[in-house]
Amino acid sequence: MTINAANTDKAREAVPAIARPKEPAHIIRSDVEAIEVAERLAAEFVKGAAERDRDRIWPVKELDAFSQSGLWSINVPKAYGGPEVSYATLAKVVEIISAADSSIGQISQNHLGVVAAIRTVSDEVQKKLLFAEVLKGTRFGNAFSEFGSKRAVDFETRFTDHGDHVIVTGQKFYSTGALLAHLVPIVALDDQGRAWYAIAERDAPGLTVIDDWSAFGQRTTLSGTVILDRVKVPKTHLVPGYKGYEVPTADGAIFQIIQVAVDTGIAKAAIDDTIDFVRTKSRAWVDSGLEKATDDPYTLQAIGDLTLRLHAAQALLREAGHAIDRAVLEPNAQTVAHAQIVTAEAKILSTEVAIAATNKLFELAGTRSTLAEHALDRHWRNARTHTLHDPVRWKYSILGKYFLNGENPPLHAWS
Template sequence: MTYTQSVQATEPVPLADDSPARILERARRLAEELRKGESERDRHRILAWEPLQAFRQSGLGALQLPREHAGADVSMATLAEVTAILAEADASVAQVALVHWSAVGLILHSALPARRPFFIERIQQGDLFGNASAEGPKHVAGFVQSSLRHEHGRYLLNGEKFYATGVQYSDWFYVPAVFADERRFVFLPTRTTGVTVFDDWTGIGQRTTASGRVTLDDVVIDPADILQAQGKGDGSNERLSGLAHVLHSAIELGIGRAAVRDTLGFIREHAHPPRGSNAQAATEDFFTIRAVGEITLLDEIAEALVQRAAAQLDLAYAELTEHAAVDALHKVCHAKIVTEQFALTAAQRLFELGGTHSALEEHNFSRHWRNSRTHSLHDGTRWKYFTLGNRVLNGKKPDPFTLGYPFTDIG
């Protein structure tokens, strides 16, 4: 089915005078709002129209904009922490925000200079940007069959995308397409002739990202919205890829934190000591306490690696060299591996420490594992190990297709 709900205009809260501390506090206030009803939205797949309207109004969609454009010009470290805060509250909303922020990064660093002010104004006004990249489960990663052609003075876009995270909620979205045997990124309004968005996402996790199919039938494209997709030899591809994948790691961090939060609450309020334990309460059981210590340590390590990767990416954007960008990607690999381990382990420990009662459907604790497992499939960790090993053993820089080529699979 196609979607019919429209997005209401909103007036975002300005960001320009906010410090990083106030930005994080703003994110925490939004997270409190997102957490209300999050489990029910997951259970019944109630699309997150209202939570994303709250995201628009928060002004956080403009975090990366320069201060002269009513943004906050935040560091990657701050953006990553904001992402983790939102992901702890609602992993689906955070995923849509990730796609939006990735699009903003693409606009700021790759859009045509004449068109950039227009998109900056739209971001200031709270417009949401989605992404439609993947072209089906049978295609090789990075394969693009969608086509852009010039005919009778018009640029026409055709194709079908397998899942398109954020598009259903968005005002604009972008797609990779082939024009004259070269790859391009194309920005276009979501509600335009020839675009059909299908509400057919059935993933077991992140159920309300609305990552359905998109078909493109002779969509007329403004030539100003066609971007080059080729690297410039200065690390631009690596930086854009690093931005998306740092935020992916932050989402895993947030999902893991949500599982830890529910684990601690359930142990304190509902769990009983396991059989064989002499403890009078679950909070006094030796092995329970030890397991909580283990997962707390993994949480700290995961957070530290995300912050380290984000700091290296900030350096890469400051230096604008391929060497700095490649170093950032390797730090991203460390963060992605460990944050995924943390999220999946924390989700599993919840049931181990909570006992049989924690498996009741009424608690819906399975969503943490489902969210992490589904999200992690966007970006295969097994290739992260390969990337790290290939550098140490053979001195090879990352292969963009195995690490995650910029914006081919970030939904």
């Protein structure tokens, strides 16, 4: 029974596709260059972040700059002409971008995850074809999750076989990045109930993307509805995603580590803005007997605590990246479980520090920090929205089962 309850009344407001880039994207050549490019882009993205959030301005030129910079192909394997940077570096890149604008950081997540999945499950012909697209600057969007299914892994979207192509029908929501993508990977089931990525052209007949994302945070991730009405996808672009979870692979941990990096980015931005506000605008409390807010012992303790917790999350994020590197090169039950566990630990800490830092900002900075002109509420809204992606209470359960009972985490994109 179909229980999808997403609003489709706005189908007439479908967003047209955007053109592919006219020039090929730059190709990053080292981990060091990847970080340098991310820092340069972040310095530009942060300038309009508050305005984009306030007015829900689509980050069109920012996304073009991001993908054309080469940062969207950094996990393409060297054997196919890509940089194949460490996943510790990839996570740091996402954190840097997310500290400037967490919506832009999140938009890259599913693209990078699909690139990783192609490496894991595609045959040589498909890898060469799709990696070449990524290296040119083609952006993957996302049409994975569905609005009203009982569980996140329950999909109603299906495809039927028509020889050299398949026909996809269904409806999606939380489709981060689909509005401004060039290709849209669709999670669809075959007649055996196996999940594939059917990668459709953004302007394919029957593929409708609606701008109906109304969350109070991550407002410009453009994560709205995708309607699929008999969408034709060539089999060259039909990726057997299910194979990435039939046996131990790093695919799930890769999707997860990018989520962690978005949250550490939000936390860092909130802490940096708190420090700047306390230094330049906050007043010492009347009973403190102090001249400057920066000398308040309670503020000093809180800043020290938040910074420590952020550094702990970042350290686990780096360790998770290196663990994923090992699991990619030598996938087995042990290496994959270790990557999942360290990533889960990082996910817990990043969630907790992102929420704590964005909440504590106002307590430490004072009433003046709530004024609209400062736009600091976006950090809390973004943290509260993004950290709901998958609940950390289940991460604690995964850790307990692993350390107490020797039970490896489940194999899926949320673990």
